[in-house]
Amino acid sequence: MDEQLKNELRRQGVVATTLQELYNWGRKSSIWPLNFGLACCAIEMIATTMARYDLARFGAEVFRPSPRQADLMIVAGTVTKKMAPQVVRLYNQMAEPKYVISMGACAISGGPFKQGYNVLKGIDRYIPVDVYIPGCPPRPEALLDAFLMLQRKIDEQQLTGPDRPRHLQAELPSEFTVPECSEHDLTPTRNDAIWQVPLVNISNAGKNESGRD
Amino acid sequence: MNLEEIKSQIEANVPGCSLEILPNGSPSGQHSLLVDKEHALTVASFLRDGASPRFDYCSNVTGVDWPLKEISTKQKTKKLVDGVEKDVEEVIKTTTGNYLEVVYHLFSLEDRQGPLVLRMRTEDRAERVHLPSLTPVWRSADFQEREVYDLFGVLFDGHPDLRRLLMWDSFTDFPMRKDYVDPDDYEYEPTAHDEVLKRTQAHYAAQGEPSEAEGAR
Numbered sequence: 448m449d450e451q452l453k454n455e456l457r458r459q460g461v462v463a464t465t466l467q468e469l470y471n472w473g474r475k476s477s478i479w480p481l482n483f484g485l486a487c488c489a490i491e492m493i494a495t496t497m498a499r500y501d502l503a504r505f506g507a508e509v510f511r512p513s514p515r516q517a518d519l520m521i522v523a524g525t526v527t528k529k530m531a532p533q534v535v536r537l538y539n540q541m542a543e544p545k546y547v548i549s550m551g552a553c554a555i556s557g558g559p560f561k562q563g564y565n566v567l568k569g570i571d572r573y574i575p576v577d578v579y580i581p582g583c584p585p586r587p588e589a590l591l592d593a594f595l596m597l598q599r600k601i602d603e604q605q606l607t608g609p610d611r612p613r614h615l616q617a618e619l620p621s622e623f624t625v626p627e628c629s630e631h632d633l634t635p636t637r638n639d640a641i642w643q644v645p646l647v648n649i650s651n652a653g654k655n656e657s658g659r660d
Numbered sequence: 661m662n663l664e665e666i667k668s669q670i671e672a673n674v675p676g677c678s679l680e681i682l683p684n685g686s687p688s689g690q691h692s693l694l695v696d697k698e699h700a701l702t703v704a705s706f707l708r709d710g711a712s713p714r715f716d717y718c719s720n721v722t723g724v725d726w727p728l729k730e731i732s733t734k735q736k737t738k739k740l741v742d743g744v745e746k747d748v749e750e751v752i753k754t755t756t757g758n759y760l761e762v763v764y765h766l767f768s769l770e771d772r773q774g775p776l777v778l779r780m781r782t783e784d785r786a787e788r789v790h791l792p793s794l795t796p797v798w799r800s801a802d803f804q805e806r807e808v809y810d811l812f813g814v815l816f817d818g819h820p821d822l823r824r825l826l827m828w829d830s831f832t833d834f835p836m837r838k839d840y841v842d843p844d845d846y847e848y849e850p851t852a853h854d855e856v857l858k859r860t861q862a863h864y865a866a867q868g869e870p871s872e873a874e875g876a877r
């Protein structure tokens with residue numbers, strides 16, 4: 448139905464909608480995040496939920512303490528290699544549809560600790576991430592922005608057709624390999640099905656001033 | 661609080677112990693006391709119970725890795741060369757290091773004094789890395805000694821629960837040692853420079869394929 452007609456009808460007190468709109472509206476308006484934080488970014492996440500920034504305005508009033516009741520995983524903070532298997536396991540335990548926000552430089556890439564001996568170089572090596580928030584730490588406004596971005600993403604999802612989201616495609620996985628802590632590192636060091644090495648042209652790096660080609 | 665005084669107190673009360681004052685050349689001049697490991701536990705109990713002031717609080721335990729280091733110094737000596745006395749420069753090589761060190765910072769809450777810096781050294785960095793645990797004397801050393809074990813590999817004899825603290829149990833390395841090599845996961849370094857750039861180049865060289873091919877899939 449075209450937008451204009453819909454608006455006209457709404458003015459007359461008739462609400463016309465589609466199942467897809469209703470379904471997406473329902474999902475996007477009650478995204479409950481999983482209640483866990485990993486490092487300093489978690490403090491900003493906590494601030495976002497409190498009265499001043501009030502994430503509850505957007506439908507995330509409760510942070511669920513159980514992955515079974517949560518829709519959104521906010522990976523807020525440094526993921527150590529010791530913690531990574533637990534994070535992936537928690538993600539696997541969440542019910543579909545589920546989303547991930549990777550909050551802060553650490554969760555994106557390891558951040559200031561990228562070359563550390565015990566820090567995972569980005570949670571997206573093991574689980575699919577929907578929204579990345581750069582920053583160290585990102586301000587609460589940035590988390591709100593990411594949250595709204597996720598809501599827009601959910602709103603645009605098609606319930607039918609080849610582009611329908613993962614949870615409506617039975618053959619796509621909803622659980623991902625949990626890495627194991629081995630003698631020197633995690634094994635495997637990444638899940639190739641969801642993370643490929645981005646294009647790097649290392650042969651030119653360091654040759655000119657900017658380090659780029 | 662005078663370190664000399666404490667040293668002579670200990671020497672008078674713990675027979676047979678060998679102590680050494682390690683000077684600190686920085687402006688803070690926080691000299692430390694090196695204790696031999698055979699008497700460390702007795703010295704520690706004396707410091708807690710008998711010394712004046714009594715060091716009733718251990719605030720910090722940490723480790724230092726001293727790898728083997730060769731120092732060559734030049735020295736001028738007179739020598740007889742073909743019957744004629746000449747000035748000859750000789751290079752003298754000495755080695756230092758090759759041990760792990762554990763450092764304790766002690767305070768006296770009673771007398772508001774401190775810190776007293778106590779050090780112990782292992783015999784080498786590979787096999788003989790045993791030191792007595794001071795946790796029986798100061799309970800606050802418990803987790804910190806576990807951390808020193810975890811990151812440096814010092815084995816504390818007499819520790820009630822010597823397990824890894826920060827790293828996982830199946831981990832085999834000691835990451836704070838100077839010769840620790842971290843895993844080769846340098847496949848993606850968007851702003852590589854210096855050491856990281858070298859590691860990244862080594863990573864791709866070892867793979868035998870140019871990085872463009874890697875990224876172009």
Ligand code: SF4
Pocket residue numbers: 486487488489523524525550551552553554558559582583584585
């Ligand atoms: S990105 Fe910065 S603020 Fe966030 S967890 Fe890492 S170090 Fe802390």
